[in-house]
Amino acid sequence: MEMQALEAARRWLAARGVRRVRDGWVSDERPDVLLTANQVAHSWAGDVFAEDLDAADRVRLAFGLLDLLDEYWVTCEIRFANGSADGPLPADALWDGYRQRLEADRDAEAVTYSLWVDWFEDHTTSATAFDEVLGNDVDRVVAERSEPLLRRARRVLECSGPVRWTVKEPAYRTVVRLPALHPSLFRGLRASFHDVYGDLEPAAALALLDRLELPANTRHRAELRHVLAAGHENHFSSPGAWDDAVRSCS
Structure with a gap:
């Protein structure tokens, strides 16, 4: 499906x-001007949603551009189209596109960055987005344990800091049963404390942290435990708490 797109x-x-040419991209209008993938994304990605195509086919074409260009801006155009007067986009096509690329065995930085700063930081969309990319089928992830599903779970967990605790805690409690996901869950808990929009409940987060099987030399584990045990919810709402933890744990 991705190759077709x-x-x-x-x-x-x-x-x-x-x-595409060897060192970038060119257009017939100005064949002597070399373009970057980012320039191509900014100039043409938005035009996909003006095409005379079925709405789901527009979404699939946009994700094909993302695969081709590997530029975050393509995901911005997808988000803009979803919130436009002609939106929302077909949910199946939209979230299938995200899930497929989160499962793919290649770099997914543009996709995870899009989830983090666009979908997860916006509390009007974070619950739906998190459930679509992990929450709704987290039990299947843990039961099947296939590498694509685990890859998707790792990527989502690690950028899930801004998601409301009440939304992500059920998924966190499920994946704690699978040690293969413990390092990513730890990063999710740490991001939940450090992100500007991070969200956690200290006692519940501490209970999860204490169940994780991590290497003894895992950086920041002791510091995170210290701030959670002290009842701190977020790095930015408790200035100095992390520095205190560093001093106490050194």
């Missing part, structure tokens, strides 16, 4: 006179 995106750009 990528090839469709390549053909779509070619029809607009945009093609």
